[in-house]
Amino acid sequence: MSREPGVAATGGPITDAAVRSRSAVVRELRGGYVVEDVLVGPAGPGEVLVRVQACGLCHTDAIARSGLGGAGFFPAVLGHEGAGVVVAVGPGVEHLAPGTTVVLSFDSCGRCAPCRAGRPSYCVEFLERNIGGRGIDDRVAIRDAGGAPLTSRWFGQSSFGEFAIATARNCVPVEDDLPPEILAPLGCGFLTGAGTVLVELDLRAGETLAVFGVGAVGLSAILAAKARGAAEIVAVDVQPARLAVAERLGATRVVDGTAPDLVQAVRAGTSGLDATFDTTGRASVMAAAVESLGMGGRSALCAATDELTVRPQALVGRSLTYVREGSADPHTLIPELVRMWRAGAFPVESLVRTYGLDELDEAERDAASGAVVKPVILLPAAARPPGGPGVAAGPALS
Ligand SMILES: [Zn+2]
Ligand SMILES: [Zn+2]
Incomplete structure (x- = not known):
């Protein structure tokens, strides 16, 4: 397995190095999604490197691609309904260990009055941390194959790719037996x-x-x-x-x-x-x-x-x-939605259609036309052993 200094080979032991990732890049305003080899990480202080299993396509991704971000926003990696497994943690991250399955939700500071009141979506830094795409400190989490920086802090995750950098705060730990295509949209749309x-x-x-x-x-x-x-x-x-x-x-x-x-x-x-x-x-x-x-x-x-x-x-x-x-605290509501799903009270699987990473343009068209309610991109890490948990194992619609 080839390995350059500071670059961990995908699948190998990962410590503080950047990892190679196939990620979908939007090069310019209104440009399509192009799958490229990029370098993700390493995880900085308070950050987490996640192997993404699935990422939902939310309407806000389409809005960003077609104008919300503005020309200076691009090139960018979008995607903000990621779900996957933590593979490495940065300095200062104590409550998340490698191997933990997580849903990636929006980011917040954790210190301001709304955050302390359990209303993190009204965080005073919400726009910078989520919509700006560059985080609060303008850090670059993903670079293209030539080393050029990409906008990579979209909703604190930019998760349309095999790997993403999230913040410890926007990772919500969940059980590891749930279908990733169900978990992913719990981070924003649902x-x-x-x-x-x-x-x-x-x-x-x-x-x-x-x-x-x-x-x-x-x-x-x-x-x-x-x-x-x-x-x-x-x-x-x-x-x-x-x-x-x-x-x-x-x-x-x-x-x-x-x-x-x-x-x-x-x-x-x-x-x-x-x-x-x-x-x-x-x-x-x-x-x-x-x-x-x-x-x-x-x-x-x-x-x-x-x-x-x-x-x-x-x-x-x-x-x-x-x-x-939804005024929700993801750390409270996402586990609650998981419990509801297990009980058959939140049967969202009938709304989901899965796509490959190279089918994002089609997924966005299908969502815009109304043909599909919730497109979810499945990454290779979502592959499950035969007989493993899957959508088919979920509760049937009554
Ligand atoms: Zn805050
Ligand atoms: Zn969204």
Whole structure:
């Protein structure tokens, strides 16, 4: 096995060296994903080198590729729903040992007031640590074959590749017998949907909820609402196929998002709902989500790019918030979602379709068209022995 100074051969003993990795690189704004040989690591202070088994494709990856990052963001390694196994830890990392299976979620500082209050998605350093792609200290975690730096701290992980550098804080340890394609999306998309219902809205048994936009985030919100014992779950979307999935997963009523009076269609003669959740970010739909609330109701948004205009009177006695990552603490909610999955109460496997690392462009197209709810990239490390745990071993949809 060839080995250069400071470069560990993949599969060999790994200490403080960089490792070779096949990773998907986006070279320029709106450029496609190209699989390249890159060098990942070594893990710096507080960091962890992870052999990635699976990484979900989240809508935010597509937004970054097509403009959020800006031209200076590229070349970059995206991917922020990684799951895999720790292979080396950097200085100062004490609670994570090599061999630990982890879900990679968003990064946070752990010291600011929101972090100390258990609301790390409102960390004062959230944007720098996650969206900026360069971390808090502008450190380079991945270099290309020529040694040039790549933007490699996307959501503290940049995990579209065989290896990734995460921070100890954004690694959530989990049991090692779970399918990686189920674990991976728990780090962002499913966390956001379930967290909004379970943490931010804190939906109670017997309450009513309407979810506007039922992609990966909206459908995981519906699963969480069903698990909480919601009396009514209204799914709103413009794609009949997605509404059919929502119904199968627990929506008690579906509404065509193109209905001429959307608020009236959602309220359906009632005095309004206890909670609403908009995942579309569209101005008219966000406003409808607020207007559909009954007195005392609470509404959450998570994806706005449009301006929002709301009648002040529509907020009388009601609340409206913009959630990040479902307001969840990944270290609390991800283990809870795993427990729910094992109990058959969070059956997300029907939403997942797996792809190879060289199929990211296709995966993004399939997500955009609505053909697939949650694409997950499987890396070679996900290979399981025959008869090992897999999606087929998960609970069946009721
Ligand atoms: Zn913080
Ligand atoms: Zn995401």
